[in-house]
Amino acid sequence: MPSATAKIVAQFECDQTPSKLYRVRYSGNQSLKSRSRPAFTVSNDFKTAVEQHLTWCSCEPTPFVSLFGDQNHAMNWAHHLLEHGYHDVVLLEIDSSRLGPLFRVRDLVTNHKVQTTLPEYMYQDEYLVLRKIPRRSILNKISVELEK
Secondary structure, three states: EEEEEHHHHHHHOOOOOOOOOEEEOOOOOOOOOOOOOOOOOHHHHHHHHHHOOOOOOOOOOOOOEEOOOHHHHHHHHHHHHOOOOOOOOOOEEEEEOOOOOOOEHHHHHHOOOOOOOOOHHHOOOEEEEEEOHHHHHHEOOOOOOOOO
């Protein structure tokens, strides 16, 4: 990572994270890798990338992968996806100590003036990891199905 990017990342990285985070994978979103590489030359580049990531209708690739800090929220999202026709929904339990730089969305919005139109309940426990979720960080995979 270029030194300018590393310095900017360090400004926004969160100090404390839960020991476990959760990623919901589903048909159409199987990736553990971001769709672009980080290249921040100024702080505003970082904020813009986060704002693009939080804009769901944006097709702009970002250098982040989203994770949940709360297992119940992640499971609710997994069930929501199933109810809306997605399949192959899997909840991944992630060891956060094995991840690269992490950012807490609520802190970015509250303390760093990142803009989003999402309601707070949607991002209050969202974390962003830079670049990827390494396979070695996956502790558990849970297939999620609709309850009958």
